[in-house]
Amino acid sequence: MRNILYELNLDALVKTIILLGFALFFFLIIQSGQVLTYVHPRIVPYMYFAIIVIILMVLFSLPDLRRRQKNVTYLPYLIFLLPLLTAFALPPQAMDTSPISFGSANAGAEGSAGSRSDDSISSSGSNIGDSNVADDSQSDQYSYSGREPELQMIDGSIVLDDDNFYQWSEEIFTNMDAYAGKQIEATGFIMQNEQLIKNDFALARLLMTCCVADTVPIGFLCRYEESENLEDHSWIKVTGNIKVMDYNGQTLPVIVIDKLEPTSKPDNEYVYPY
Amino acid sequence: MKDKIDKLSSFLDSGKNNTGQLKLYSEAGLENPKPKKPGDLMLFIFIIMAAAYFLLAIIKSSNWAANVDISWLLVFNTVFLSILIQAFPFLLLGLLVASIIQVFVSSETITRIFPRSSGLGFIVAMVAGVFFPVCDCAIVPVAAGLVKRGVPLPAAVTFLLAAPIVNPIVIASTWYAFPNEPYLALLRVYFGLIVAFAAGFMFRLFPEEHVLLLTADNFNSCNCSCSCDHSNVEMMGLRDKVEMIFRHAAQEFFQVGGFLIFGALLSSAVQVFVPKDILNGVSGAAVSILIMMIAAFVLSVCSTSDAFIARTFVNQFPMGAVMGFMILGPMLDIKNLLMLLGSFQKRVVIKLVLIIFCITFILMLIVAPWLG
Numbered sequence: 001m002r003n004i005l006y007e008l009n010l011d012a013l014v015k016t017i018i019l020l021g022f023a024l025f026f027f028l029i030i031q032s033g034q035v036l037t038y039v040h041p042r043i044v045p046y047m048y049f050a051i052i053v054i055i056l057m058v059l060f061s062l063p064d065l066r067r068r069q070k071n072v073t074y075l076p077y078l079i080f081l082l083p084l085l086t087a088f089a090l091p092p093q094a095m096d097t098s099p100i101s102f103g104s105a106n107a108g109a110e111g112s113a114g115s116r117s118d119d120s121i122s123s124s125g126s127n128i129g130d131s132n133v134a135d136d137s138q139s140d141q142y143s144y145s146g147r148e149p150e151l152q153m154i155d156g157s158i159v160l161d162d163d164n165f166y167q168w169s170e171e172i173f174t175n176m177d178a179y180a181g182k183q184i185e186a187t188g189f190i191m192q193n194e195q196l197i198k199n200d201f202a203l204a205r206l207l208m209t210c211c212v213a214d215t216v217p218i219g220f221l222c223r224y225e226e227s228e229n230l231e232d233h234s235w236i237k238v239t240g241n242i243k244v245m246d247y248n249g250q251t252l253p254v255i256v257i258d259k260l261e262p263t264s265k266p267d268n269e270y271v272y273p274y
Numbered sequence: 275m276k277d278k279i280d281k282l283s284s285f286l287d288s289g290k291n292n293t294g295q296l297k298l299y300s301e302a303g304l305e306n307p308k309p310k311k312p313g314d315l316m317l318f319i320f321i322i323m324a325a326a327y328f329l330l331a332i333i334k335s336s337n338w339a340a341n342v343d344i345s346w347l348l349v350f351n352t353v354f355l356s357i358l359i360q361a362f363p364f365l366l367l368g369l370l371v372a373s374i375i376q377v378f379v380s381s382e383t384i385t386r387i388f389p390r391s392s393g394l395g396f397i398v399a400m401v402a403g404v405f406f407p408v409c410d411c412a413i414v415p416v417a418a419g420l421v422k423r424g425v426p427l428p429a430a431v432t433f434l435l436a437a438p439i440v441n442p443i444v445i446a447s448t449w450y451a452f453p454n455e456p457y458l459a460l461l462r463v464y465f466g467l468i469v470a471f472a473a474g475f476m477f478r479l480f481p482e483e484h485v486l487l488l489t490a491d492n493f494n495s496c497n498c499s500c501s502c503d504h505s506n507v508e509m510m511g512l513r514d515k516v517e518m519i520f521r522h523a524a525q526e527f528f529q530v531g532g533f534l535i536f537g538a539l540l541s542s543a544v545q546v547f548v549p550k551d552i553l554n555g556v557s558g559a560a561v562s563i564l565i566m567m568i569a570a571f572v573l574s575v576c577s578t579s580d581a582f583i584a585r586t587f588v589n590q591f592p593m594g595a596v597m598g599f600m601i602l603g604p605m606l607d608i609k610n611l612l613m614l615l616g617s618f619q620k621r622v623v624i625k626l627v628l629i630i631f632c633i634t635f636i637l638m639l640i641v642a643p644w645l646g
Contacts, residue, residue: 015528029359039356043363046363046364047359053366053367057520076528079536081320085323086351086354209447210576212352213541
């Protein structure tokens with residue numbers, strides 16, 4: 001036993017552990033569906049590719065383990081251990097507002113410290129353990145095809161769901177006059193802002209193009225009479241009519257809300273441009 | 275063919291004779307002839323983070339502070355990891371391509387594709403990116419691999435800068451991000467190619483002697499321990515070559531991967547902690563262009579998605595400045611810069627950074643009045 005240890009190449013061993021650590025992390029988050037908290041579903045196939053490459057790299061480097069080296073420094077490898085440490089130790093935290101809009105991510109995190117962060121921690125914390133439970137729902141999310149959803153009105157009203165939120169938003173902002181007065185139904189979270197006219201707020205979803213680092217909030221301005229009781233960042237479902245109006249110098253489509261009900265955060269809170 | 279075999283044979287022999295092969299890259303650290311500084315820095319960061327983590331674990335487990343809000347740390351960590359998750363596969367892809375070039379493509383072939391002494395080399399360098407649709411983190415190892423294989427630095431620089439911009443995915447995402455201004459996608463490619471060509475041309479006018487780092491320079495003579503002990507050249511079959519590709523890629527991963535991680539750490543820190551207010555209250559074309567270029571550098575958003583970020587600045591900044599963001603971003607950002615430092619001489623990298631920055635700035639200053 002002592003002999004084996006003596007012959008073991010620690011340098012190669014550390015590298016092997018690091019590589020396998022990343023492969024394992026990728027595999028576990030794909031299995032649990034946590035991966036969608038980090039990146040666009042389009043990235044998942046690339047992650048499988050990475051796992052395969054890493055495993056091949058490890059396999060081909062296995063003979064190194066027997067070649068003992070002297071005077072090895074481990075300093076350069078510490079930086080590789082850092083992401084592994086935080087990856088396995090800390091649960092992922094979805095963004096409330098865009099990190100790109102700088103400090104707002106801070107504000108968002110504070111705002112959510114009460115209700116929201118609790119449930120996101122508990123839901124994500126359970127993921128690695130009960131990956132079986134999560135599996136069923138995951139298969140749907142990975143069948144993501146990348147095709148353009150068709151924009152069709154249902155019974156004369158526009159219904160925004162997870163799959164077409166971005167496409168409908170683009171369409172309505174581009175041809176807003178064509179949709180003026182139309183009924184609209186949408187789910188999103190509330191973003192309040194001092195620059196908006198009093199009692200107005202934005203109904204937003206986070207648009208992810210590649211990963212969490214590039215999420216930006218998109219959505220509609222909403223007008224609602226009893227909006228002072230609403231809590232910033234809470235999830236709501238609204239029904240209303242689109243009104244095109246001049247808003248602080250810009251012509252914008254605004255949802256005048258008839259009905260507003262609180263709802264729960266969707267399984268996947270991001271929307272994708274393609 | 276004979277040449278190729280000779281090359282491989284010297285490759286293998288030198289590997290066999292060099293007992294310090296592994297020592298080379300562990301001692302030289304990730305990147306540097308003077309390994310002390312970055313190593314110390316990384317150790318410092320690591321210790322800080324480890325200490326913070328254990329502190330956190332203690333705080334969380336004790337009752338008196340059960341409600342401490344750590345969500346900022348979780349957000350920061352999520353952004354950090356997400357950048358790595360989406361960058362690693364592309365980095366590995368880039369490393370594999372670089373290794374394949376190293377092992378399978380002879381110097382002669384490369385020189386034929388990249389003609390040494392004609393403008394044709396530049397044209398090839400600009401177009402090559404279309405057929406290599408990866409983002410900016412994958413391109414650095416490939417460009418370094420090309421230089422190792424004898425491609426002149428000017429053409430390699432043009433390739434390095436042009437590839438992330440002529441990338442079809444990048445063009446498509448720009449198109450998506452600005453549905454009402456499709457010409458922006460074309461202008462982006464056009465201006466990007468101008469900058470890429472001009473930067474390459476500057477390296478042609480003012481050539482550099484030592485391009486690559488010592489560790490990388492010596493690749494052919496020392497650091498690949500692949501299959502050296504059990505094969506000779508004639509026996510060098512496909513399997514050995516494949517083995518060599520993966521071992522080479524693994525080794526390069528540990529050379530440049532650290533820089534990617536460090537870059538991701540810096541840019542996610544900026545994204546989460548720097549308040550947005552510093553971007554407000556900007557006036558003047560020159561200042562706004564400069565600010566957007568710096569923003570592109572600091573944010574280090576992947577070039578396949580930065581158009582969507584650029585779009586959010588449209589109301590705040592003139593289009594010329596937003597274009598500056600989209601031109602500079604793919605060519606230069608924190609993680610990219612650190613990876614360049616992992617492969618190229620510091621002098622070359624500094625020169626490259628200055629050239630890109632100046633050319634982009636001047637070009638944007640000229641075209642800003644037309645863009646509005």
